[in-house]
Structure formats: structure tokens, C-alpha cells
Amino acid sequence: MVDALVGLALSLGLVAPTGVSVTTGVAQGVSEQHKQNADAANQTRMLKFHIDIHLDEKRRKGKAAALHDRIITLHSDKLWIEPKDPETGWPVDSTHHPFTGFYLAYPDDNRPSTRGMVSTITVDPPMLNWLYIDNTTYALSYANRSGSIAHHVGSFDWTSEDNDSSITFDGWEGFVAVEEAEGKWALYFDMDDDGLAAKRKGRKVVDVSLVRRVVTGQEVNKWGLKEAGNMGFRATKEIDKISGKNKE
Template sequence: MVDAILGLSLSLAIVMPVGISVTTGVAQGVQEQHKQNADAANQTRALKFHIDIHVDPERRKGKIAALQDGTVTLHHDKLWIEAKDPETGWPVDATHHPFTGFYIAYPDNDRPSTRGLVSTIAVDPPMLNWIYIDKDTYCLSYANRSGSIMHHVGSFDWTSEDNDSSILFDDWEGFMAVEEEEGKWALYFDMDDDGLKKKRKDKKVVEVSLVRRVVTGQEVNKWGLTEEGNMGFKATKEVDKISGKKKE
């Protein structure tokens, strides 16, 4: 099935055996991930998760305090921080899609092997896009392979094997929240390690941590990913251990 998919145009959407619509670029990532999937570390990185926000307690003052315990959503081609319903864990604004994704190898023969990050961008169809850092603005955005390949696509990772570990890019937490408009915060990465001084343009900026919240139960189908594995990845005992599930 995957071999047949690779012959399709990059602009076409296809349906994998588990019923998830994806672009060909993600299908290539699946093929690459299968090559790397022998070790438990790569398998656990295939677990699905949402992203919540943590702000250092010393920085939780004024409007910045509202960022704490927010959740990451995808709309208008960017990743945003929004208020989260404390009971459901979903965005308060039900029209905005929460990040719902996982790590997977990025397919590109012209760069060293790198771990990418994908997320569903809608429930119907449940289309997957690549998460990337814009090479010019440093804003976190999403697109298909052709739209992401010229930007910074990895390597994404995490701080530990814990369910609530934080996301890393190039081995460090350099994520920043930037107030694009009054009360509207977008995610950026401090690529130059200067507090985004060259990019902020007098906008308010604050450091944040992106905390993984592993997807379980009723959340799974609501946001476009099936419960058992990701796009053909079979859950192993190690994956079940990390996700808190038990084999029968």
C-alpha cells in the first residue's frame, strides 16, 4: 500500500489502511519511520498527544498569567495558545482544532535523518500536516510536505519518557509565546537565542514550555486519530507501558 502511495502526486490526499487521510509526504514519513521503529524509543514517540502550556511561576503576571494551562490549537496556518476547558481538556473555542499529533521521521533525501512532528488539522477529513518553524519569522506553522520542506522541520524530541514531558527542538526548549494581537498568542521558537529581539517588533514575548498530554479514551476519535496505533504502527508492550495501557 505504501509503495503505491509514493507514486502519487504530492498534492493528492490518500487514505491509509487505518482510515486516516494524509498527504503523500506523511506517507513517506511512515515508510521511513518503519525503518527506524525497531527500538522502543522510536515506538513510544508514535504515541498521540495534545500540547498544553506551562509558564514559569515568576512570569505569571498580568495578561501572561492567562497562558498558564492553555492548550495549543491550529488555525490560519499557525500554532496558537488558547484557553482550555478544565473538564474536557479541549479548547474553549470549539471551532479551533487542538494539536493532536505525534513524532515521525521527516522524509527528505537532501538533509540528514530528522525527527519531524505531525498533527491533524481537522476532524473531517482527518488530514495530517507537518509542524515546522518558519525560516524567516520563526513562527510555528503547519503545512503539507511541499509547504514545509524549505523550513525548519526538526529535529523535534521530548525531555523524558514521562507522559507530561516537554517538547524540544534541536535539543532545547526555546519556545516563545508572542502576542500577535490583544489577547491572541502565537507560538514561536527562539532560533537565535536572543529572546526574538529581531522578530518581536515591539510585541509582548514570554518563554513557555510545551507539555505533552497523551491522548486517551474518548478524545481519540474526536480529533481525527484512531485509538490503536498511528497509521499502521502496532502498539508494543513498551508503548502500552508508557501510555498506561495493559495488554490483555
């Protein structure tokens, strides 16, 4: 377990620059997660998943129609909505890393307990970063703890216990796609519930849903997470049941 804590501490940026007290920061997150794991619903939030885009049929018009069933990737410090290979379910651009992560309690003694979300950003080693919503732009971004702590880091959740449930932030689905350049879409959150009125700057904005797609086996290993657990967290029977490994 110590090795798992060290690995997670390094990847989430919870280690002091001098290397002192390697497990302290991540231990806070693990301790908080154990408190939240008192029921099966919270344990299943550590099940690994990709994120696909869903558009209501009424929004599948014009250039926005191409967003439906795309995949979320992480590169250039932001989250992007990109074409997905229909056979593999992975990004068409193999150089871009798909979101591959899970929920985890965010360790911060100066704010109320909140559920954060992490994703691998590299495969070898399997480095994890925290997702956050930028305070100024409302763009979805990722960083280690020191880079994320000043921004909106949670609470992330989902709409139901189903495998294909949608992701929520602060209790609602306010995610939007913003066309940063021709055909290039980034993920934002409509924090003020006004269609990003003060931030869109003439760019096209489309309401989207973020659908969880549970990943297991070889696919999990490919994107930097071990099948048996998330950086040291052993899967429970309830998680196995939901992922189809333990059919009763």
C-alpha cells in the same frame, strides 16, 4: 497497510499532483521511521498527544499569567495558545482544532534524517500536516510536505520518557509565546536565542514550555486519529504500557 499508506500520503501532501506513485513519498517516511524504531524510546514517540502550556512561577505575572495551562490549537496556518476547558481539556473555542499528533521521520533525501512532528488539522477525514518553524518569522506553522520542506522541520523531540515531558526542537526548549494582538498569543521558536530581538517588533514575548498530554480512547477518535494506531501504525506493548492500557 496499503490503505493506511495511501491515507497518510494524501493527508501529508506526499502524493504527486498527477496522482502517480501514491505511496512513494510516505513510504520514505515510514521506512525511515522503522529504522528509528529499533528501540522502545523511538516507538513511544508515535504515541498521540495534545500540547499544553506551562509557565515557570516567576513568569506567571501580569497578562502572561493567563498563558499557564492553556492548550495549543491549529488554525489560520499557525499554532496558537488558547484557553482550555478545565473539564474536557479541549479548547474553549470548539471551532479551533487542538494539536493532536505524534512524531514521525521527515521524508527528505536532501537533508540528514530528522524527526518531524505531525498533527491532525481536520477530523473527518483525519488530515495530517507537518509542523515547521518559519524560516523568516520563526513562527510555528503547519502545512503539507511541499509547504513545509523549505523551512525548519526538525528535529523535534522531548525532555524525558514521562507522559508529561516537554517538547524540544534542535535539542532545547526555545519556545516562546508572542502577543500578536490584545490577548491573542501565537507560538514561536527563539531560533537565535535572543528573545526574538530582531523579530518581536514591540510585541510582548514570554518563554513557555510545551507539555505533552497523552490522549487515548474517545478523545483520540474525536480529534481524527484512530485509537488502535496512528494512520496504520499499530501501537506496541511499550506504548500501551506508557498510556496506561497495559498495566503490569
